[in-house]
C-alpha cells in the first residue's frame with residue numbers, strides 16, 4: 001500500500017476501502033502512522049482545493065469527512081501510541097446547547113484530525129459548563145463551536161462568559177461557525193475567530209498559531 005494510493009483513496013472518496021488500506025499500510029507494510037497521516041492529509045488538501053474551485057460540492061465534502069473518519073478508526077490508536085503526538089495543539093469541538101446539527105462539525109473535526117491537531121469532540125447539544133470542565137481538564141488551546149440555529153447562537157456568548165467566570169478565557173481561542181453566523185456576529189458573541197466553512201476554519205486556526 002503506497003502513499004500515493006492512500007492519497008488517491010481520499011480524493012476518490014473511497015469510504016468502503018480506506019480502513020482496510022490504512023490497516024494494510026500499518027500492519028503489513030509497517031509504515032509510520034505520521035507518514036500515513038501526511039498521505040491522507042494530502043488527499044484532504046486536494047478535496048478542499050476541489051471544493052474551493054467548485055469541482056466538488058458539499059456531498060463530496062461530507063463523504064470525504066466520512067472517509068477520513070473510517071481511516072482514523074485504525075490510524076488514531078497508532079498515532080496516540082507514537083511519540084510525535086505529544087505537544088500538539090489541543091482543540092475542543094462541540095455543537096452548542098440546544099442544537100442537534102453535527103454534520104458540519106464532524107467535517108471540521110475530521111479535517112482538524114487530518115491536519116494533526118489533537119481533538120476532543122464533545123458531540124452536539126453541549127452545555128457550556130461541560131466545555132469549561134473539558135478546557136480545564138485538557139489545557140486545550142482552542143474551543144471550536146458550531147451553531148446552525150438562529151435561536152442557539154446566543155449559546156456562544158454563554159460559553160464565552162462561562163470561560164471568563166472560570167478564569168480560563170485568556171488561555172483559549174474561541175472559533176465559531178455555522179450558517180447563521182458571520183464575523184461581526186461572532187465577535188459580538190465573544191468569539192475570537194470565525195470561518196464560513198470547515199476548510200477555511202482549519203486555515204484560520206493554523207494562521208492564528210503561525211502554522
Ligand code: B12
Pocket residue numbers: 058062098099100101102103104105107108144145146147148149150151175176177178179180194195196197198199200201202
Ligand atoms: C440536516 C439538517 C437537520 C438534521 C440534522 C442532522 C445532523 N445530525 O446534523 C435534523 C433533521 C436533525 C435537523 C433538525 C432541525 N433543524 Co435542521 N437542517 C438540516 C439542514 C438540511 C442541513 C444542515 C447540514 O448538515 N448542512 C451540511 C453541513 C456540511 O453544513 P453546515 O452544518 O452549515 O457546516 C458547514 C459550515 O457551516 C461550517 N461550520 C459548521 N460548524 C462550524 C464550526 C466551526 C468552528 C467552523 C470554523 C465552521 C463550521 O463548516 C461546515 C462545512 O464546511 C439545514 C439546511 C441547510 N441547507 O443548511 C437545516 C436547518 C439548519 N435546520 C433548521 C431547523 C429549523 C431545524 C429544526 C428546528 C426543525 C424542527 N422544526 O424540528 C430541528 C432542530 C433540532 C435541533 N434541536 O437542533 C433550519 C435553521 C433555521 C435557523 N436559522 O434557525 C435550517 C437552516 C433549515 C431551514 N432553512 O429552515 N436539521
